[in-house]
Amino acid sequence: MVVTFFHDMFHEESSYMIKTDVVIIGGGATGCGIARDLALRGVHHYLVEKGDFANGATGACHGLLHSGARYAVTDPEAARECIGENAILRRIARKCVETTGGLFVRLPGDSKRYRDTFLSNCEEAGISTEVLSATRALDLVPELNPSIEEAVVVPDCSIDPFRLCMLNAFTSRHKGGGILTHHKVIDIVRERGRCTGVKVLDRFTSQIKEIRAKIIINATGAWGDTLARMGGSDAPMTLSKGSLIISNHRLTNMVINRLRPPSDGDIIVPNEAVCLAGTTSIPVDDPDAIEVDPREVDLVATQAEQMLPRFGTTRLIRAYTGVRPLLKAEASDSRSISRGFKIIDHKNGMFSILGGKLSTYRLMAEKTVDAVVEEFGIKARCKTADIPLDGQDELSGYPLSKRLKGIDNIVCECELVDRAQVENAINSLGIQYIGDIQHRTRLGMGPCQGGFCTYRALGIMQETGRLTPDESIEILKHFLQRRFRGIRPALWGDQLREEQLVESIYLGILNMGQRA
Amino acid sequence: MSAYGYDAVVIGGGVSGIMASLTLASRGFKTALVSRGDPVCCLSTGCIDVFSHSDEPLGGIRALLPDHPYSLVGEKGIVDSLSFFLEIMGEAGLPYEGDPGRNRKILTPIGSTKNTCLVPRTMAHADMPPGEYLHVISFQGIKDFFPSYITSRHRNSTYSVYDAGVPTTLGIAARFDDASFLDAFITWLRGLEIPLDRVALPAVLGTIDPDSVMEKISRAIGRKVFEIPTLPPSVPGLRLFRALKRVMQNRGIHLYWGKGVTSVECQGRTVEAVTLATTGRAKRVQGRAFVLATGSFVSGGLFAGRDSVRETVFDLPVAAPGERKDWFNTDFFSGAHGIERAGVRVDRDFRPVGAKIDNLFACGSILAECEIMSLQCGHGLAVATGVAAAKSCAQELS
Known part of the structure; x- marks a missing residue:
């Protein structure tokens, strides 16, 4: 539901x-x-x-609830804030947080001295750590690069923003x-x-x-x-663009970080059925004019592959980018800004x-x-850390068993969203935008990225009278163009095959191409 | 390992591979066709788009650059190959009609029209004169068909919904194969009291003999009836494939279905055999000449790695547009992406350029420069190059 x-x-x-x-x-x-x-x-x-x-x-980040370990060496104050909030959110936002735990993995060539500083700074910031041998780390996350030197367990979590x-x-x-x-x-x-x-x-x-x-x-x-x-x-402010990629599979059940000074592409976060890897850090001027460059995708994929080799062969379903609003600072490298x-x-x-x-x-x-x-001039104490978020009981989460209930009338095959869910979103939530349906039902979030189901959801929206057929087609065109922006930088392999099939539907069967 | 020998072995069971094997068999060569599985034409409209980008296919083709595969076939070759296709479809009991000189229109599920060249009879009446009244029939719960897209774009049109008891296009089509279901449908249709010139339905009029189903409905209500091709899985695409496969079987072509090529054996500049992956022991299929018709990316004839494009069976040289950033432009709707031109370059005899193999020919969407998406020429190109490559192959064999 x-x-x-x-x-x-x-x-x-x-x-x-x-x-x-x-x-x-x-x-x-x-x-x-x-x-x-x-x-x-x-x-x-x-x-x-x-x-x-x-x-x-918020919607274009890793979905990582930091333990603070990431900042332990470079920004101890941020690290202390993170671990404090990490504990609070685990308590108040259970249905948003998946307590995956995190690993910092040290690959051959990564500095051992950095690792020592990392451990002592984590301790100072109050972040619990446990050092694991390569063998034990591979037991926890079998997809890890088998040549890792060691790994450190920290309380990182995955969070649904x-x-x-x-x-x-x-x-x-x-x-x-x-x-x-x-x-x-x-x-x-x-x-x-x-x-x-x-x-x-x-x-x-x-x-x-x-x-x-x-x-x-x-x-x-x-x-x-x-x-x-x-x-x-x-x-x-200083604006810094960060780009991420999404793999078609959940290759790890734990957050994976690289044990080295923060750099590009060194975090992988499991989220629902997929993994998110990122990021880059590139200064930008205009938050409304950002695109993912295919080279960023290559950079992140190459880095992620070093920690989880299967990232190099798995299908990438999309890339996306967001803008970090960082405090203005003298530093020219956006990674070193607080x-x-x-x-x-x-x-x-x-x-x-x-x-x-x-x-x-x-x-x-x-x-x-x-x-x-x-x-x-009011005296009112903050209560947000003490009271769990309301409304969590009504969240059903992702269980497959619940999604299979409406199997006879599936609108989105990738994420198993049925017609009743879409109609419910349209009717009882009064939704006017296709994106809003997608956010609330996970429609179109799977491998085909809405290639099939968006057409259906819009058809349902116009059948329920929310949109005229003409509006519905216009929204479909707009959606396809926007969707393509996210898919284009990471198109190769099987995802390219899928995309050409989607193209043949809209440009071929439905004849929506411009040259026709 | 078991071994089998043929004059010609065609790799790829799509429209181009099938047309190539039929051409070879019709000239008396012992022919085998190897396919990994059912082809992507099952996902298509079933119509033969020869060059839908313009109203006159042959005129449009004349303006193409000399390295486009159509230019290698030539106008006479294209026209002859399409006649051969029409003959084959007649033999298969799924007659097509159309004229390579002039495109006709079919209706799409979003109410727009689309140019195409050869159509199955069930879509022949889709090219409507303006002003005629259209009544659309939809089906309860059908997923990818929303009749109001059509009625909102056509002034004189209305729709009704019939409950076929199943929501999928393939499921409904299977029900139309059943005479009593068809009778019940016709009774319902006659009860609709609306003035109508033509009746359109999503393409579900049976999987076996759609022409008879259409005729029966048409006679019963005294109106012209036509089908609208739907999104995949597409019934007319499936019918096209099954009909072609039937003719191959009738004409004695040996089919290795569901088996991909795992390795290739060469002796000097000659391919001698391919080995097929099968669930028991491996099969070695020998031939004097080979035709490669494994298609483009969707079918798996080409594979795009992170940085380069390769051909998946013989590792032939592939013409590809530069770096990955040049593969796709930013406009989804242009269709004219760099990657559309990637593929195997061939000479006038359809031999791959730069390959170290002499008895190999290539055809269909694996060819470089074909730009199928932007020119809308997929099946037409498959028919024309399939026949042309087979003719060259036949010459090599004799």
């Missing part, structure tokens, strides 16, 4: 002018975490997001907060130099709504500076939360809301 508790979330707001105490801009982990924190402290708020949840870096955002937003909604996805901020209302609200464009109805608030929180990640400037201030975070009080009614990472989203939210309640 899909998550049904978002039920009334997408109901249209009847009035164009909304009043609240706090407006949060950005529906990533930080923004959703802030919404939950405000809700638990009783502060009324609205969250606006231009796309679906986890639209930016999308689900995390939804559950955080659920609490907010439950307590009366407003969550508006697919609403893009087009202007920040200012009166006598002070930010007093936002104007948002409802991307589905094209209505413009105005939300008035006492405080505006800019939690837009890579878009932080743009939003701060709309409010008459600025929030300088992964820490900073809250800027622009002194004009706007606060920006900058930097940070998925693993510490809750702490970032806590500190941001601390600043906001202080501004309001």
